[in-house]
Amino acid sequence: MSQDLIGKLKIYYSRSIALSKTLGIFIPDLLDFHDSEIKDENNPIKGYYKSKITYLKKNDPKHNMLKELLSIEFEKAQLYTPSNLDKIKENDVKLNIQREEILSISYDELCNKKIVQNPFVNTYESSWEFINNATEKKFSTIEMKGDYYFVFQLTGMFDRETQTSILEFPLHKLEYYFLQLSETPVVLLEVINEFKKVFDINDLKEENTLNNEIKTMIRKLLFRKFLIFYKEEEYSILKNLSFTTKTFLLFLINN
Numbered sequence: 001m002s003q004d005l006i007g008k009l010k011i012y013y014s015r016s017i018a019l020s021k022t023l024g025i026f027i028p029d030l031l032d033f034h035d036s037e038i039k040d041e042n043n044p045i046k047g048y049y050k051s052k053i054t055y056l057k058k059n060d061p062k063h064n065m066l067k068e069l070l071s072i073e074f075e076k077a078q079l080y081t082p083s084n085l086d087k088i089k090e091n092d093v094k095l096n097i098q099r100e101e102i103l104s105i106s107y108d109e110l111c112n113k114k115i116v117q118n119p120f121v122n123t124y125e126s127s128w129e130f131i132n133n134a135t136e137k138k139f140s141t142i143e144m145k146g147d148y149y150f151v152f153q154l155t156g157m158f159d160r161e162t163q164t165s166i167l168e169f170p171l172h173k174l175e176y177y178f179l180q181l182s183e184t185p186v187v188l189l190e191v192i193n194e195f196k197k198v199f200d201i202n203d204l205k206e207e208n209t210l211n212n213e214i215k216t217m218i219r220k221l222l223f224r225k226f227l228i229f230y231k232e233e234e235y236s237i238l239k240n241l242s243f244t245t246k247t248f249l250l251f252l253i254n255n
Contacts, residue, residue, distance in 0.1 A: 009048050011163045012077040016052075016070045023062045049074040065128060072124070076152055079122070080164040084241050088120070088165070089156020091238060095120075095225050102222050102229060107215055111189040114230040117182045119242040120154040121226050125176065149176035151226065154242060169224070175217060185230040188218070 010017070020026070053070055056063040095118070102110065117123075126148045149171040158165045171179075177198070181191045192214060201207045221227040228235075 005044060008163045009044065012045060013048065013070065013073050016066060016073055019066055019069055023066060025056075025062060025066055045074065045077045068126060072126070075124075076164065076166050076168065079152055079154060079166050082158075085156055085158060085165060087156075088154055088241055091234075091241060092120070092156050092225075094234070095228060098229055099222065099225060103219070110218075111187075111192065113188055114185050115182055115188045115191070115227050116185040116230040116235060117179050118153075118225050118228045119235070119238040121179075122152045123149070123171065123176055123179050124151070125149055147173060149173055151179075153224075153226075172217075175221060175226075178217065178221065179226060182227060185235070192218075 049070060053067060056067045056070075058064075102113075105113075129148045151169050151171055153167045153169065155165050155167055174195075178191065178195055181194055195214065196210065199210055201210060218227070228238075
């Protein structure tokens with residue numbers, strides 16, 4: 001195995017390696033990147049994952065935490081497809097232009113438009129916050145704070161430091177829920193009405209406050225391109241360029 005590939009694997013799984021040290025879980029050969037340890041020659045990212053995940057115990061909270069992070073880092077690494085980079089970049093530029101159009105129209109007009117979650121965006125839920133509390137070599141804190149939400153977003157820009165074109169952002173749980181309601185094309189007003197059902201609204205003042213907060217949230221999701229206008233032909237192109245292993249990831253975490 002080349003030193004270049006070994007370097008990439010260390011980057012892709014850096015948080016898992018750091019977490020294993022923090023939790024005191026010593027997986028045999030966690031830092032072993034020899035060819036004999038990587039069973040899948042055609043997909044060393046997957047091979048490394050499969051060779052390490054077998055050491056983790058079931059029904060052990062600490063081991064489950066590390067298993068989840070290994071699976072998430074595997075997912076992020078798998079989403080990066082260098083062969084599609086130029087086409088993703090080209091279509092991401094088109095989404096930037098579309099975003100300007102979206103943000104220039106009135107809110108009332110926007111509510112009547114059909115929107116959908118950007119196929120370049122994958123949403124996830126975790127039981128602990130692992131993104132913002134990691135140092136280079138060790139996690140500063142390990143806390144189960146309840147559900148944590150985040151996205152992986154495909155871009156056409158390769159980052160040499162992270163060795164990927166995938167960006168990672170935290171989400172508020174309400175943003176996560178709103179995106180879940182928008183996974184298939186739907187008129188925005190319908191999503192808003194469905195979204196509001198989870199709130200107990202007692203008077204007009206509370207309703208106005210909620211409406212303003214929803215409006216701000218929608219603008220943010222549109223600006224980040226997590227939500228886009230639905231145009232059938234363009235959406236089909238984005239869908240074909242995107243690649244999700246999300247179903248496989250959920251299987252890995254739960255088994």
